[in-house]
Amino acid sequence: xxxxxxxxxxxxxxxxxxxxxxxxxxxxxxxVLETENGLLLIPxxxxxxxxxxxxxxxxNYQGPSKxxxxxxxxxxxxxxxxx
Numbered sequence: 556x557x558x559x560x561x562x563x564x565x566x567x568x569x570x571x572x573x574x575x576x577x578x579x580x581x582x583x584x585x586x587v588l589e590t591e592n593g594l595l596l597i598p599x600x601x602x603x604x605x606x607x608x609x610x611x612x613x614x615n616y617q618g619p620s621k622x623x624x625x626x627x628x629x630x631x632x633x634x635x636x637x638x
Contacts, residue, residue: 569596 557570588595
C-alpha cells in the first residue's frame with residue numbers, strides 16, 4: 556500500500572511510481588469525484604472529443620488550396636488562441 560499526505564495547501568502528491576505507471580506528467584488535469592470511500596481521480600482527455608462529422612467536415616473545404624506554410628501558421632494561431 557502506498558500512502559501520501561495532504562499538504563497545508565490542500566495538495567496531495569501522487570507518488571512517482573503511480574504517475575509513471577499511468578504515463579501521467581505535470582499539467583495533466585483530472586476530474587475529482589467524491590465517493591463513499593473517498594475521492595476518485597479521472598484524467599481528462601488530452602484532446603477535445605470529436606465526432607466523425609467534425610473530421611469529415613474538414614474534407615469539404617471548397618476554397619483555394621492552402622500551402623504548408625499557411626496550414627502551419629493556422630495551426631500555431633489556433634494553439635495560441637486555445638491556451
